[in-house]
Amino acid sequence: MPRPELQAPPEIFYNDSEARKYTTSSRIIEIQARISERALELLNLPNDRVPKLLLDIGCGSGLSGETLSENGHHWIGYDISQSMLDIAVEREVEGDVLLGDMGQGLGLRPGVVDGAISISAVQWLCYADKSSHEPRMRLKAFFGSLYRCLARGARAVLQLYAENMNQSEMIMTYAMRAGFSGGVVVDWPHSSKARKEYLVLTCGPASLQTALPKGKGEDGEMCSDEDDSDDDENQTVGVYERNRPRKKLKVNKKGKSKGKQWVLKKKEQMRRKGNDVPPDSKYTARKRKAYF
Amino acid sequence: MRLLTHNMLSCNIKGVTNGFPLKLEADKWVTKEVDLNADFLRGIFPKIEWSALLAAARALGFAELPEQADASMLSSDDFLRRFHHALLELHVEEGALVCPETGRKFPINKGIPNMLLHEDEV
Numbered sequence: 001m002p003r004p005e006l007q008a009p010p011e012i013f014y015n016d017s018e019a020r021k022y023t024t025s026s027r028i029i030e031i032q033a034r035i036s037e038r039a040l041e042l043l044n045l046p047n048d049r050v051p052k053l054l055l056d057i058g059c060g061s062g063l064s065g066e067t068l069s070e071n072g073h074h075w076i077g078y079d080i081s082q083s084m085l086d087i088a089v090e091r092e093v094e095g096d097v098l099l100g101d102m103g104q105g106l107g108l109r110p111g112v113v114d115g116a117i118s119i120s121a122v123q124w125l126c127y128a129d130k131s132s133h134e135p136r137m138r139l140k141a142f143f144g145s146l147y148r149c150l151a152r153g154a155r156a157v158l159q160l161y162a163e164n165m166n167q168s169e170m171i172m173t174y175a176m177r178a179g180f181s182g183g184v185v186v187d188w189p190h191s192s193k194a195r196k197e198y199l200v201l202t203c204g205p206a207s208l209q210t211a212l213p214k215g216k217g218e219d220g221e222m223c224s225d226e227d228d229s230d231d232d233e234n235q236t237v238g239v240y241e242r243n244r245p246r247k248k249l250k251v252n253k254k255g256k257s258k259g260k261q262w263v264l265k266k267k268e269q270m271r272r273k274g275n276d277v278p279p280d281s282k283y284t285a286r287k288r289k290a291y292f
Numbered sequence: 293m294r295l296l297t298h299n300m301l302s303c304n305i306k307g308v309t310n311g312f313p314l315k316l317e318a319d320k321w322v323t324k325e326v327d328l329n330a331d332f333l334r335g336i337f338p339k340i341e342w343s344a345l346l347a348a349a350r351a352l353g354f355a356e357l358p359e360q361a362d363a364s365m366l367s368s369d370d371f372l373r374r375f376h377h378a379l380l381e382l383h384v385e386e387g388a389l390v391c392p393e394t395g396r397k398f399p400i401n402k403g404i405p406n407m408l409l410h411e412d413e414v
Contacts, residue, residue, distance in 0.1 A: 049331070050331045050332060050335050051329055051331070051332040051335075052335075053296070053300075053336060053339075074296065074332070074380075076297050076300065080408075082404075085404050086402070086404075089402050089403060089404065096293050096294055096296070096297040096403075097403075097404055098293075098297075098404065098405050098406075098407050099404050099405065099406045099407060099408060100406075100407040100408060101408055101409070104304070104408070104409045104414050105304045106304075107301060107302050107303065107304035107311075107407060108300050108301065108302060109299075109300055109301075109302050109312060109341075111339070112300050112339045113300075141414075145304070149300075
């Protein structure tokens with residue numbers, strides 16, 4: 001079953017029956033609740049017990065919005081699927097929901113929103129469903145309008161399922177161009193099932209406030225979804241800011257291929273220098289397939 | 293849709309320079325009780341465009357908001373109650389939001405405003 005984004009545009013994919021299926025699946029409800037809690041945590045709102053005005057972009061049937069309400073906040077939700085929003089109304093969510101296309105811009109006054117979350121939605125912007133839909137224009141409109149409506153110092157946390165690196169980078173690029181600073185927090189990077197990426201963006205220049213927390217799964221803690229326990233490496237999660245250091249290219253001076261011994265020697269050298277080197281394992285310098 | 297949301301919405305049709313506030317035409321609205329939180333009201337007050345809130349509340353038959361409002365009034369319980377009622381307890385179920393510049397109507401059905409722009413408006 002190909003991913004939803006490859007099957008149909010969101011307003012068609014999330015029709016009445018799909019919307020109902022989505023909202024009544026206890027598994028989906030639990031996952032969405034967990035992701036929403038994490039996104040809210042990453043928003044880093046002040047701990048002053050004052051309710052905030054938040055956005056839920058791609059709010060769907062209100063699963064994520066419920067987490068916001070449970071934490072006492074007021075929220076405005078956007079979704080492109082009428083079917084999903086109908087269910088939200090049926091479930092009597094406490095936030096206001098709007099039928100809208102985030103790629104057309106959010107249409108909010110400047111500086112009025114205290115924070116924004118988006119759960120599993122922003123990647124839809126990368127797919128051109130109509131000939132007039134140019135993904136780049138839509139990403140630009142979305143991030144531009146999001147940046148404008150957020151108050152200074154407010155954050156946007158976007159959990160998304162990018163299809164590949166190109167998509168992640170494209171999304172990040174347009175976020176940066178709109179003026180955001182920030183990076184990616186990856187929870188459970190080693191588990192294909194549990195892995196979640198959160199794009200954490202801050203309005204305004206990078207500062208101590210914009211320092212990102214480590215992703216979950218850093219300190220050897222295993223997530224409950226983990227069913228393959230063959231990884232004993234605990235690599236540092238890659239959090240990249242606007243200035244990403246270029247990867248060094250391996251130069252092959254000899255005619256022969258480099259081999260495992262050379263790689264291990266080099267790594268030891270780097271460690272002695274004091275550089276951050278991933279630990280050696282059975283995967284180090286393993287022969288890869290030609291097309292890797 | 294509550295008036296809190298209405299107060300934040302602006303028309304973003306291409307070429308429109310001043311799309312705020314959207315005029316509220318309400319055919320059906322209800323009152324839903326919500327707990328009053330003074331801290332929230334005091335926090336959101338600076339962000340509210342008072343004249344827009346006033347006009348929208350009047351469109352729903354609520355005329356008890358003062359013409360002008362400033363932060364000093366936030367210490368009055370009476371003012372907070374009226375502010376709270378207008379902002380959070382009035383829900384528009386059916387009606388429309390009208391762009392002040394182009395006259396384009398965004399319909400509201402079942403409390404959900406349809407803000408989708410047509411191809412030529414983007």
